[in-house]
Amino acid sequence: MTQIKTQYNRRSFIKVSAAAGGGMLIGFSWLNGCKPNSKEIAAGLPVPKEWFDINGYIKIGDTGLVTIFSPNPEIGQNVRTSMPMIVAEELEVPWENVVVEQAPLNTGFYQNQFAGGSLSIRLSWNALRMAGATGKRMLMEAAAKEWGLQVDEVTASEGVIKENNGTRSVGYGEIAAKAVGIEIPEEVTLKNVNDFKLIGTDVKNVDGKKIVTGQPLFGLDFQREGMKLAMIQHPPAFGMQLVDFNEDEIKNMPGISDAFIIDTTIAEPGMFDEVGFKKLVAIVGDSTWQLMQAKKALKVNWETTSELENSELHIQRLEEALVSGEVEETRTDGDPEAAFKKAAKVIERTYSAPFIAHNTLEPMNFFANVTDTAAELIGPTQTPEALEGSVAKLLNLPLENITVNMTRIGGGFGRRLYVHFGLEAAAISKKIGGPVKLIYSREDDMTQGTYRPTYRSVYKAGLDENNTLIAFSVKGAGLTEGPVFVNRFPAGTVDNYLAQRIKVATNITTGAWRAPRSNFTAGAEQAFLDEVAELAGKDPIDFRLELFERAIKNPVGEKNEYEAERYAGVLKLVKEKANWGEAKQGVHRGVAAYFCHSTYVAEIFDIVMKNDKPVIAKVWCAADCGIVVNKDGAKNMLEGGIIDGIGHGTYSQLTFENGAPKQMNFDTYQLIRNSQVPKEIEVFFVDNDIDPTGLGEPGLPPAIGALANALYKATGQRHYHQPFNLEKQIIG
Amino acid sequence: MANYTLNINGKKQQIDVDPTTPMLWVLRDHIKLVGTKFGCGIAQCGACTIHLGDNAVRSCQLPISAVGDQKITTIEGLSENGDHPVQQAWLEIDVPQCGYCQAGQIMSASALLKRTPNPTDEEIETAMNGNICRCGTYTRIKKAIKTAANSENA
Known part of the structure; x- marks a missing residue:
């Protein structure tokens, strides 16, 4: 058992209680989707008449029903299930007795209320455990006090407190009222990880029933009495700016109540603020269809303020940068130049990937209700705190006068780290003086920017006469960020190593896209290593394991970001599970392993040829993400990551002509579909008791490398440039 | 504007809208049935x-004027208690990630099973290729359709 300081003191909980009393935490239910539905409460527990606020994470009803607040945005990574599971584990409450509510943004109490960097569980692991353990301790103290016992003379389990040497017992619901006044413990005992009962099991999505019955859950579903709808029009090309538009004509169209220009420019913008389109046309009305008609009737004057770029120019800039670009970060071990000179064999390959859009299936949208003194924002954001700060600047209001509530989010992938659509809704609401919901069309969404940068990297390796890797270099450039992680594998495994990262300018706006940089680098690096292994005449897994062996025994350099043993561990696990090395008639295999977001993932792709077309028969995946909180949910994440990697590596790209994206909707922008996915995916976890690490992103990056390597075995063709094949659908 | 009487989820609904208004927006904006989702507006995602009669159709391309007296079923009306075999299978396999596309997936899957109670993998792929899942839950979607097919035949 672990004794741990709660970092809570009486003051922090008083603050929470005050917030609760103010109606923020308790009874927060702006959508039916957030209310516990009595019909759905399992175990037949009736809806409580009275709720008792134990701490900011937990309230307990007089019937024993427990509400656990999930602090972070839910973008499909299933934290609305897994975060409360951690609280419930330490609280010792049966999962059937738990209902989950989304917490609003409350920076005074919760920490790290964002969905990004695969960090939700990793950063909140201790806080969630402590919240549960603190609640349990308070309930135990209340029961002990009732019975005239010391707290160590009672035990809590399954929502019931029992005296150790006697027969008295009391349910959480019965004692909750008395726990409210108990002093907050400043130190609590956490469970031994080996005693976990809920963590590590398969728990179903808490919103499953609402999702499959079409209940209102998402930002786009939000309704408020008297609410208007709005749409925007941003410039058609990067490098263009709005001058004016046919305002009078638009205002006179059926169902249109207003049309005007908004400007979301703010002082000292942060990393999640818009850098491209800040001056927009806004149209307000009563129905989406009428707004769409009004958008079609827009006649806008745009002015060109900077170069209107083409895709050819982007490729040219990347190629030039790789020759003469300014290096922003570098790492050198040994003497790579000399080592390449004396190498017996040298191989050099170039890899590239295009701009891609996030394309969350729920387009950008947000609700705002701005008055002279306050602003209320409700919708899908991965960064509610950044949104709050930017809205405060835009409206010149103090932070405390702004509330942000999070809806369930129809896909994130990094797109909703950026807050411009929330600001736009706020600007429109302020102008019309009432509540409004802003909706993007798919075209607005896909052509707005914030794309995954386009990348180009050159890899080079040198082998000595014994086929040992003696030199390795990578030089990577990207618009607007270079894709190289200088301290990641194979850094640390080779004596002579050079990594260089180069940044190239563009006026196309870019942003974090699921597993930033890794989403390209893993595919390039792992496909390259496959060729190096082939050149060395070695099995691709054995070749990698040799490198890790070197890094385990005698690592080169000190800043290596990964643990070589865990890296090798996932390769060994996937090798064993897939019976790698055992030849199977007609099955062509490729492997890749990658480390990002503190998690290690190795994947093997099995490809078979069907009517001369490659089909992914099976993907084997091994992951080391520390303790797995919700096993089936975690598998779902990795399966999705693999499919996302295959899809974007194979099919998707955005190209530009005169500053405008040529793909604007799913008729020209290809996303992976049902017939193109692996026939089977099997996921295995390394069993350990390390604190949980990221899982939302790490499944994706290695998939592109393993696919490229398996395709080579199946077709004899190496793939260097993503998307691998746009014209011919190679899967399915 | 024009007046329409629609049969939606077994209920008669009176709506006064522009005849070109797609059923998607009739449902979402006018009847406040928001289970049917907006993704692309061009019948690609x-x-x-929804179901028009027994057929799965893309409501973003179905103007209200084309509906006539045909029965419309949305995700909210697929079953009374959310216990259609396809919905149950979706829960059993725990298909959703973000969940946004799933109503559309379920409507396509339930229409498929109605006409083809025991679909092959290829029939599933053909029927479901018009439904994008950006999170990549496709392998679970297939598994859930097979689970539903088996339970309906049991």
């Missing part, structure tokens, strides 16, 4: 799938 399937998020807005």
Whole structure:
């Protein structure tokens, strides 16, 4: 058992209680989707008449029903299930007795209320455990006090407190009222990880029933009495700016109540603020269809303020940068130049990937209700705190006068780290003086920017006469960020190593896209290593394991970001599970392993040829993400990551002509579909008791490398440039 | 504007809208049935799938004027208690990630099973290729359709 300081003191909980009393935490239910539905409460527990606020994470009803607040945005990574599971584990409450509510943004109490960097569980692991353990301790103290016992003379389990040497017992619901006044413990005992009962099991999505019955859950579903709808029009090309538009004509169209220009420019913008389109046309009305008609009737004057770029120019800039670009970060071990000179064999390959859009299936949208003194924002954001700060600047209001509530989010992938659509809704609401919901069309969404940068990297390796890797270099450039992680594998495994990262300018706006940089680098690096292994005449897994062996025994350099043993561990696990090395008639295999977001993932792709077309028969995946909180949910994440990697590596790209994206909707922008996915995916976890690490992103990056390597075995063709094949659908 | 009487989820609904208004927006904006989702507006993603009679159709491309007296079923009306075999299978396999596309997936899957109670993998792929899942839950979607097919035949 672990004794741990709660970092809570009486003051922090008083603050929470005050917030609760103010109606923020308790009874927060702006959508039916957030209310516990009595019909759905399992175990037949009736809806409580009275709720008792134990701490900011937990309230307990007089019937024993427990509400656990999930602090972070839910973008499909299933934290609305897994975060409360951690609280419930330490609280010792049966999962059937738990209902989950989304917490609003409350920076005074919760920490790290964002969905990004695969960090939700990793950063909140201790806080969630402590919240549960603190609640349990308070309930135990209340029961002990009732019975005239010391707290160590009672035990809590399954929502019931029992005296150790006697027969008295009391349910959480019965004692909750008395726990409210108990002093907050400043130190609590956490469970031994080996005693976990809920963590590590398969728990179903808490919103499953609402999702499959079409209940209102998402930002786009939000309704408020008297609410208007709005749409925007941003410039058609990067490098263009709005001058004016046919305002009078638009205002006179059926169902249109207003049309005007908004400007979301703010002082000292942060990393999640818009850098491209800040001056927009806004149209307000009563129905989406009428707004769409009004958008079609827009006649806008745009002015060109900077170069209107083409895709050819982007490729040219990347190629030039790789020759003469300014290096922003570098790492050198040994003497790579000399080592390449004396190498017996040298191989050099170039890899590239295009701009891609996030394309969350729920387009950008947000609700705002701005008055002279306050602003209320409700919708899908991965960064509610950044949104709050930017809205405060835009409206010149103090932070405390702004509330942000999070809806369930129809896909994130990094797109909703950026807050411009929330600001736009706020600007429109302020102008019309009432509540409004802003909706993007798919075209607005896909052509707005914030794309995954386009990348180009050159890899080079040198082998000595014994086929040992003696030199390795990578030089990577990207618009607007270079894709190289200088301290990641194979850094640390080779004596002579050079990594260089180069940044190239563009006026196309870019942003974090699921597993930033890794989403390209893993595919390039792992496909390259496959060729190096082939050149060395070695099995691709054995070749990698040799490198890790070197890094385990005698690592080169000190800043290596990964643990070589865990890296090798996932390769060994996937090798064993897939019976790698055992030849199977007609099955062509490729492997890749990658480390990002503190998690290690190795994947093997099995490809078979069907009517001369490659089909992914099976993907084997091994992951080391520390303790797995919700096993089936975690598998779902990795399966999705693999499919996302295959899809974007194979099919998707955005190209530009005169500053405008040529793909604007799913008729020209290809996303992976049902017939193109692996026939089977099997996921295995390394069993350990390390604190949980990221899982939302790490499944994706290695998939592109393993696919490229398996395709080579199946077709004899190496793939260097993503998307691998746009014209011919190679899967399915 | 024009007046229409529609049969939606077994209920008669009176609506006064522009005849070109797609059923997607009639449902979402006017009847406040928001289970049917907006994804692309050009019948490429399937998020807005509903049943017109027994057929799965993309409601973003179905103007209200084309509906006539045909029965419309949305995700809210697929079953009374959310216990259609396809919905149950979706829960059993725990298909959703973000969940946004799933209503459309379920409407396509339930229409498929109605006409083809025991679909092959290829029939599933053909029927479901019009429904994008951006999170990549496709392998679970297939598994859930097979689970539903088996339970319906049991």
